Structures are given as C-alpha cells and as structure tokens.
Amino acid sequence: MSQHRHPGAPGRAGAVPALPDLPEATVARLPEYLRALHNLAETGNETISSEGLANAAGVNSAKLRKDLSHLGSYGTRGVGYDVTLLIEQIEYVLGLTQRRAVALVGVGNLGHALAGYDGFAGRGFRIAALLDADPARVGEEINGLVVQHVEELPRVAAEESIAIGVIATPAAAAQRVADQLVAVGVTSILNFAPCVLSVPDGVDVRKVDLAIELQILSFHEHRKASLTALPAAGGSALTALPGGLAVTESQEAIGT
Amino acid sequence: MSQHRHPGAPGRAGAVPALPDLPEATVARLPEYLRALHNLAETGNETISSEGLANAAGVNSAKLRKDLSHLGSYGTRGVGYDVTLLIEQIEYVLGLTQRRAVALVGVGNLGHALAGYDGFAGRGFRIAALLDADPARVGEEINGLVVQHVEELPRVAAEESIAIGVIATPAAAAQRVADQLVAVGVTSILNFAPCVLSVPDGVDVRKVDLAIELQILSFHEHRKASLTALPAAGGSALTALPGGLAVTESQEAIGT
C-alpha cells in the first residue's frame, strides 16, 4: 500500500470532506463496531486487535479488517486499533458528529416506548418532536416533550432541522405521513408500520417489521423440526414419525 | 421444466414433508409477499401477476418469480398466481400453519408496547407468556396475560410449547436471559437489547436494534449532504463551501 490519504478525518486542515463510498454491508456493520468500541473504551481498553473487536461485535475478524480498511488505514500492525481514534473515525463516517434530530410521528403504543427510551442520546440522536393526529394525544408530555399535532409538521421542521422521520402510526396512515415528511424536506425515514412506502428518489426508507422477524425465525424453527424428523434424505416416511433424534449441524446467528 | 413434485404441499397423502432449503434472502422476503397477498385477498383479488405482487411488495418482479419458483411451480403462465393457494404455500413453508407461541421476557417500556400489540395474532403468533425479573411488575395484567417471574420460565415452558423467545430487557441482562431461554429448549430468539448474544449451535438469533437503523440512515444522510456540497470530484475546496446544488442520482429504499 502506498502513501495513504485518510479520506475524511474529522478536524483536518485542507482535507477533502468527501466520503469513501462504502459497501452497504459494511455500513450496516459499522454501528455494531461502534457499540463494541464504546464498551471497550468504558472497560479501559486503549487499543484492540481486529480479533478482539470482531469477537466483541460478533463477526469474523477478516471481515472486520476489510470493513475498516474501507475507511482508511487506522490500525497499527503488530498492535491493533486505537480505540478512541477508531470511534472518532466511525462516528465521522456515520455522520454522528452532529447530534441528529429525529421527529417521531404516531405516539401510540409503540411510539410511547420510543419516546420514553433514553438510549438514543448515547448513540447520536435526539428526539426533537413528537407528533400525532389524535387531538386527545396532543398536549401530552413525554420525557419533557409535548406531543404536537401532525399538521404542525411544517412549523416544527422549520424550527428544528429534522434529519430523520420515524413513522409509528397504523399502516393505513403511514403513506400519508411519509408524504408529509417528504414534503417538509425529510430524506430519511424509519418505518415501523407493516406496509411498503413509496417515496421519491433520494429519500431513504428503512423498515422494521417485528412480525417479519418472527416469521423468519418461524421458518428456521420449522426447518429444524423437519430435519430432526427426517434423519436421512429420500426416506420413505409415511407421515411425520419421530424416529431419529440426530441433530445435523445447523447455523447460528443468521444475518440481519 | 420436467414433472414437478411440489415439495411440501399442506394436506397431501404420502408426500415428503421435507422443506426445500431456500436462500436466506428469499426467506427474508417471503413474509413481505405474504403480507401483500393478504392485502390483495382482502381487496377481492383471486389471482395476481408477478408484476402486480412485486409492486405490492416493493420488489423487482424477476426476483419475486425466482423466489416463488423455489417453493415449486404454483403459477399459471398467461394468468398469474392464485392468491389463496400462494398464501397457503408460503404460510406452510414459513411454518405458520400452527400458531406459534412466543414468550416475552422483559416487560418494561418496550415490552409493554409489544405485549399490548394485537397485530401479531394475524401474522401467525400468540404471545403466550410475559416474564420479568422485577417483583413489582410480576402480577401486572396486560391484554389478559399476567406477568410472571422470570424464574418461572421452566414451568411456563413446560405448560406452553414455546417456539420463540423475545428479549426486551436491558443489555446487561440479555445474555443471562438468553441462557435461560436456551436452557428450557427455546431455539429461536428475537433480541431487542443492543448487545451480541452467544448461543449454542442450532439456536437462531435475530436482533432488532433501532439505534443501528438510525445510524445507517444517518450515514446516507451524511453522504447525501457531502455530495451536494461537492459537485465535482477532486475539487480544491478549502472547507465546506455550499457551491453547486447539483443533485446526483441517488438510490431509493435501500435494502433491509
């Protein structure tokens, strides 16, 4: 490797602020590394090897090294990675140097839990507004924030600079809310409603659907059960007879 | 294609109950198709083309066809897929023909929202037990279920046949809870605590970490911002000067 220029180090003189364009799979793992690194820092570690960090993050060490190499060359051969420096680098790349403002739309069952959660602050986010369409909910105070009516969104967006919108409304309302968010300039949406959103180009949507997660687990559960019932392939089983109890090797911790 | 034998049709005489082993990416999408199909069924559709279903599920139609082809050949050329039949097939493959029992451990902020959510029933799951370590919470009734002490887990598991364990405790307690779940025979875990769990082979873990989702969105937000600030590559910008406002093409709805 020749004279490396670190692509986007935080406080640098005339540095190019362009980001390396990381593989999507790498981006999805950086937050895991970051969490592990914060744990390590609290435990008093100053440096960490790729093996150690990979263990803490639950990934293969080669994969971790390749991921980190995309950010530049921040390790020291024979030693490992400087924990503090690496935290800074990852936070910079993820855009967490500024605390990003989040607007939460839909303060029902789930929305309450999110609004009351104090774990986001330590991960780079600040819930800046709570919005709901139900007049009965407007005015309610949660964690020091007052629920506002969703029609106030334009005003709220003008006051706070909203980076991310979170949708926790019923599915029927989600598309409408997404449109409203896009209309006020939000270009990143996290959607908890079980439906697909259509948004213009340039707007990113990620969804979290708990039922889907359970169904994926259910599939593997089903497969594991059918495997134990059928020890050998091509068997002439009439129906499900609980014969062999041999457990073939199965996999652990399947991908996110 | 030659004489197809459908690998695991529901009520079939001496059929082999083995599941086709699907690509993991396909498994992750089947639940989306299922949800879209249920919507279509409610809207009165009897058949649907791959194009139509792909739109409803938010994916490419070629990908959808390839996914479905892994289950067997359930479409009719020139016509499309029978909605009801396809629902049955997917539910069978996902193991949703039996309503699976879920044990929820940790009935705090988030656990309450999950316990009070009535959307799981329609997706194949039944919350069968609520468990917590806090004596003050034990005895509380949510949605007709009484919170029990986590040490009761062995008894609960013996009574109900728990298919999936959900962990909604603080991260510090999550590994211990996972061990307890594994000890009573649970082989599928959904983890909301921001930490990695180590489990024996044969146990599947999926995690949901909302902060990670936000951080991924933050990365794209950061990148979008740096792109608009830098219209051409290799520019000799001193610092971040808001010069060109050209928006390069960007992507929509990045993968889950």
Place this chain on the structure above:
DNA sequence: AGGCGCTTGTGAACACGTGCACAAATCGCG
C-alpha cells in the same frame, strides 16, 4: 383448430459479499 397475447420459470451474466491465507509492517527485546 390455430394463432396471438400474456405471464411464468429459468439460464446465464453480472454484481456483491465473504473468508482464507499471506506478505508487509510494526513493536519489543535481547
């Protein structure tokens, strides 16, 4: 019966992600 338009199922090329294995680099120590 035959032809025509529509849709599935899939081969093949391509893109992306993973993991091994090792050279290059660094540190500590004699």
Place this chain on the structure above:
DNA sequence: CGCGATTTGTGCACGTGTTCACAAGCGCCT
C-alpha cells in the same frame, strides 16, 4: 541493531444474490 512475535491490510477464490432476457406454457378469441 537485528530478529522473532504479532497483527494489519489485501489479493484471490468462492459463494450468494440480482437482473436481464427469452423460450415455454396457458387461455382466449376467432
């Protein structure tokens, strides 16, 4: 100063996933 122990960064081979493009199949209409 040189050497061995250690750990990074990466070339390469492999596996997985995506997408195009089209032949084969189906139903309908004439």
